[in-house]
Structure formats: structure tokens, C-alpha cells
Amino acid sequence: MSNKLHSTFLVLSVGFLLTACGKKEQPTQEQPIDESAVAVKLTPVQVGEYSLPIASSGLIATENESRLSFKIAGIVSKIYVKEGQSVTKGQLLASLDLTEINAQVGQAKNNLDKTKRDLERGQRLLKDSAATIEQLQNLQTAFQVADEAYRIATFNQQYATIRANQSGKVIRKLINEGELVSPGAPALIINAASQNNWLVKIGLPDVDWVRVKIGDHVKVTTDAYPNTAFEGVVSTINEGADAISGLYQAEVKVNPGNKKLASGLFAKVQIIPTDKTKLWIVPIEALVEGAGKQAYVFVANADQKTLRKVSVQIAYLEGTQAYLWSGVEEVSEVITAGSAFLTENSTITISK
Incomplete structure (x- = not known):
């Protein structure tokens, strides 16, 4: 009897162990990792109204910079200033040899005096009926021509010298004493630098x-x-x-x-400029294959694993930002870190 109970107990024990082994859970299988995927980061695209800067270049000057010259041709007699020297308005800066111009003034004055005497004699003769009205008119015309010639000669004599037209400094001296200069050729350049204009x-x-x-x-x-x-x-x-x-x-x-x-x-x-333009901003590191104003950015697709390359038009670069005319109007984020290692066929993993 005891042997039969013992046998029954062994059978039940073995059955219980087999049932427990059969219910043992199978180990879960981990998803395979794509080791070829490139780790990248996404950066939001900003948009706003911006003033597109205009770049240019030039030389600094003063608002009242003057290029002074002689009115007539002649030999430079004296230069009274040097480069860098301060001058005051009306100061004598240079002069020509006045031998020729003084002779021209004297000649014009003598001719004026002669025509004046001729005119006065003609007026007396007309009263005595010894001259005609036509002759008197010719004498009047000759006197007026001589008077104008004298005025021209004295005017040129006045501008045979150069005087400062404003207070400032001589920044360039373009002539030397003894040189023959032509009318209107720049001789001295002065500016009003003291006014900080x-x-x-x-x-x-x-x-x-x-x-x-x-x-x-x-x-x-x-x-x-x-x-x-x-x-x-x-x-x-x-x-x-x-x-x-x-x-x-x-x-x-x-x-x-x-x-x-x-x-x-x-x-x-x-x-x-005061006028503003709508521009999109991305980090410069997001740009790839740049050529002039044309470049590309990579954008992650909806599956967050694949990507596409988008063409963009660059407005200008400033600091670490790229300002774009177009290309990313429908894009909310661009790939920044890791973009240099990507191609259109790359797979990506997005790092937070």
C-alpha cells in the first residue's frame, strides 16, 4: 500500500515540474540597431522682417574739401604753405610771376585811356558838325570794348594768386615753385577737417x-x-x-x-535700409554645397529616419546665422550638427 502511494506521489511531482517548465516565458528579442545611421540635431527655422544690409566702400574725405587752382597760366613764383599746415580763410597760399599779367593790365589800361580820349574828341567834333553820328557810335563801341578788356585783365590779375576759401588744413600740394601751370589745374587741396564734417x-x-x-x-x-x-x-x-x-x-x-x-x-x-524684407534664418552650419548665393540644407522626413536636400537662396551671412531669401518656407526644422556627413541616401538618428 505504501509503495503504491509513493509511486503516485512521484508521478504527480514529475507532472508538476513538466507543467512549470512548459510555462516558462521566452526571452524578448531586442530591435536591431542601424550602425550606419548618422546622428544629427535639428534646429528650428526662424522667420521675420529684417533690413538687408548693403555693403560698399570708398575713401574718407571732408564735406568742404576744395581743390584750388590759378585762373590763368603762368610761372609759379611763390608757395607760402606746406602740406599739413593749418590755414585761415583769405590767407595767401601761392602766387604766379606777375610780370606778364601786369603788362597785360597796363596795356589794357592804356588802350582804355586812348579810346576814352578819342570818344571825347569825337563828341566835340559832332557838336561842330565835323564828325558824323556813325563815327561817334564807332568811337563809343571802341571805348566799351577797351573798358571790358581792362576789366578782364584786372580780374585775371586778381586770380594770379591763390587764397584759402575756408579755414582748414592743406592736405596736398600738387605744384612746386618755378613750374609752369595751366589754367584750372589743381595746385593745392585743403579741407575743413577742424569741423569734423x-x-x-x-x-x-x-x-x-x-x-x-x-x-x-x-x-x-x-x-x-x-x-x-x-x-x-x-x-x-x-x-x-x-x-x-x-x-x-x-x-x-x-x-x-x-x-x-x-x-x-x-x-x-x-x-x-529702413525698408525691411521677410527672411528666414538658419545656422550657418546647416548650409552645405554653397556656391555664391546658392546653397542646400538637409531636412528630416516625417519618419525621422530619412531626409531630403532642399535648395535655398542666401540673402546674406551675419555672425553664425544665415539669412535666406527662399527655400525653407514650408520647413520648420533643418539638420545642423552632422549635416557635413550626410548624403541624400543617408539614414539618420535624431539626437536630443
């Missing part, structure tokens, strides 16, 4: 000319002060293009602050 003369193409207005804000930089940006404003815009360059000339008034400027310094100009 500095400006930059620039040329604008037609596409920029239509966007610039008088009063637009300007930033001016120079190699002389590489870490200083001078404030300025557009003061003049020409309505006609230069016949040689085809550019529209404009002037920018510069505030030098406490810095010392000089005529002839090369300056870079960035004009900030």
Missing part, C-alpha cells in the same frame, strides 16, 4: 540704389581702427549714374567720435 563717397549699383534713402543708418569701419565701428548716416544720393562706372554716387556722413581721421583713408560701409 567727415564723409565717405561711395558708388551704388542700381539694385541697391533703389533701396537706399537719405537718413538710412550706416556703420563705417577702417583698417586704421579695426575694432571700431563708426556711426554714420546717408546724406546725399545722386539721381544720375556715373558715365564711366555706371554707379550712382552717394555720400555718408561719419561721426568720428574722439578718433582722428584723415582724408584718403579707405573705409568699408554697411548701410542698414
